Amino acid sequence: KLTFMRTNYFTLIFMNETLFVAGIQSPLFWENPIKNQEYFETKITLLPATIDLVILPEMFTSGFTMNAEKVAEKMNGNTISWLQKLASKNNFAIAGSLIIEENSKFYNRFVFVHPSGKIDFYDKHHTFTLAGEDKMYTSGDKKTIVNFKGWKICPLICYDLRFPVWSRNTENYDLLVYVASWPIARIKAWDTLLKARAIENMSYVIGVNRIGMDDNDYEYCGNSLIVDYLGTQLSDLQHNEEGVVLAKINKKKQEDMREKLGFLKDMDSFSINYKQ
Numbered sequence: 001k002l003t004f005m006r007t008n009y010f011t012l013i014f015m016n017e018t019l020f021v022a023g024i025q026s027p028l029f030w031e032n033p034i035k036n037q038e039y040f041e042t043k044i045t046l047l048p049a050t051i052d053l054v055i056l057p058e059m060f061t062s063g064f065t066m067n068a069e070k071v072a073e074k075m076n077g078n079t080i081s082w083l084q085k086l087a088s089k090n091n092f093a094i095a096g097s098l099i100i101e102e103n104s105k106f107y108n109r110f111v112f113v114h115p116s117g118k119i120d121f122y123d124k125h126h127t128f129t130l131a132g133e134d135k136m137y138t139s140g141d142k143k144t145i146v147n148f149k150g151w152k153i154c155p156l157i158c159y160d161l162r163f164p165v166w167s168r169n170t171e172n173y174d175l176l177v178y179v180a181s182w183p184i185a186r187i188k189a190w191d192t193l194l195k196a197r198a199i200e201n202m203s204y205v206i207g208v209n210r211i212g213m214d215d216n217d218y219e220y221c222g223n224s225l226i227v228d229y230l231g232t233q234l235s236d237l238q239h240n241e242e243g244v245v246l247a248k249i250n251k252k253k254q255e256d257m258r259e260k261l262g263f264l265k266d267m268d269s270f271s272i273n274y275k276q
Helices: 033-044 078-090 158-162 184-201 251-261
Strands: 002-006 011-016 018-025 053-055 093-102 105-113 119-123 146-148 151-157 175-180 204-209 211-213 219-221 225-227 233-236 243-250
Touching: 018 033, 018 204, 033 078, 078 093, 078 105, 093 175, 105 151, 119 151, 151 158, 158 175, 158 184, 175 184, 184 204, 184 219, 184 225, 204 243, 225 243, 233 243, 243 251
Parallel strands: 018 053, 053 093, 151 175, 175 204
Antiparallel strands: 002 011, 018 243, 093 105, 105 119, 146 151, 204 225, 211 219, 225 233
C-alpha cells in the first residue's frame, strides 16, 4: 500500500506503508565466496515474488574469518556486481556484510544494494575484540541511515547489538537491522538484546544469524527473528534450522504507536565519545 503526501503543486509518493522483509538463516562455506553466492542464489529463487528486502548474515561470502587478505574484495568486485544483478533482476533490495579492502585497510562492511544498483554501506563500529577482529579490521566511525521506499533503515553488525547507545534511535529510523555470526554459547544474549533494542527504540528489528560450524570450530545456531516496536516476535527460526524469517511490517502502525505512547519524545540527549 502506498501513502501519498498532498502539496499545492503535485502529489508525491511518500512511502510504502508496508515492507515485506526476508532474512536467510544459513550455513556458510568457509572462505569460499563463489559457493556462498551459489547457495544464496538458490535460496533466493524460493522467496515470494513480492519481497522488498532480503537480508543475508554477517560475512556471508566467507564466514567470520580473520584471514581478510584471502577473501577481501573491492567495492567494484565480483560479489558487489552479483548483488546488483540479483537486486535488479528481482526488483528488491539485498543486504548483508562482507570483507572489503579499501585504501590498504580491511572493513567488515554492511552493504545495502537497491534495485537500481545504488549502494549504501556501513562499516562495523564495534569490532569483536574477543576474536581479534579489532586487530585485522578497521572500525567504522559513523552510523548509516538507508532510505528505501520511504523507510529509514539503520544497518548494524553483530557485536554492535551489545551497545545500546550506538543503537539508539536518534535518527528516527523505522527499521533496525543486525546481521551476525553470533555463537550458540551466547545465544540467550542475542535473543534478549534484539527484543530490548526493539522495545527501547520503538522500532521494528530484524536479526539475521548464521547456523553451522566454522573452520575455527565455533558453532552457530541461528535464532534469527523479526520483532515489532513493542518487542513482539513476528517471525523466528529454531536452533540450527536452515530457512527464512519473513514478515510484512507496517510503518503507519509503528508511527501511530510511537505517537500514542510518546516514549521516544522523552529520551535523553547525549553525545558519543568514540572508542579509540
